[in-house]
């Protein structure tokens with residue numbers, strides 16, 4: 001059976017990683033059987049989670065994993081026209097390559113309170129003797145990623161102002177529809193649910209979360225997908 005390697009469940013949400021949550025949500029939306037293997041990114045093929053193992057092959061990066069799942073199992077985007085597929089890709093990039101960085105900043109850099117919550121969730125299972133050393137080293141690495149991406153060069157207010165624009169755009173695009181592209185879930189919904197629940201539904205406090213919680217359609221969307229696809233949580 002297909003194995004999904006991801007961080008351990010915490011905070012009452014499917015996963016603290018938007019990308020792990022995206023893949024598990026895709027698997028559930030597409031009714032593909034899988035087993036979870038809880039891990040840290042150290043042994044991952046690309047040094048990041050999630051990755052999957054299927055037919056003795058390991059595959060990293062949620063975008064390549066989705067491409068594989070579409071061809072080997074089920075394509076949730078079948079039937080979308082070219083314009084819808086273009087919107088799907090554009091909004092996934094907004095979520096995963098832009099809004100994600102503001103969310104990452106809020107966890108690893110914004111306040112010490114958030115860092116402590118994040119640290120406990122990710123590294124709490126490590127032996128006490130190495131926990132702080134590993135967590136501090138990892139934090140330095142992530143801060144450098146945020147700086148390298150460019151997000152880390154802005155003030156906190158600027159980072160959250162950019163993130164709020166994304167949330168505004170997502171809310172407007174969803175409107176009153178059950179899913180972003182109509183009345184059935186597609187890859188875009190797996191991606192959007194993965195990040196939105198990690199902004200509005202976890203104990204990381206920031207202006208991004210506050211703003212997300214003012215968008216009723218997004219809050220209801222996250223709640224609806226959670227209830228439909230994670231009745232066990």
Ligand SMILES: N[C@@H](CCC(=O)N[C@@H](CS)C(=O)NCC(=O)O)C(=O)O
Nearest residue numbers: 017018019041048049050061062063
């Ligand atoms: N483009 C990748 C991003 C995956 C990613 O950034 N994973 C994070 C967790 S949210 C990670 O494992 N980071 C570890 C690191 O950068 O050291 C995907 O779509 O899967």
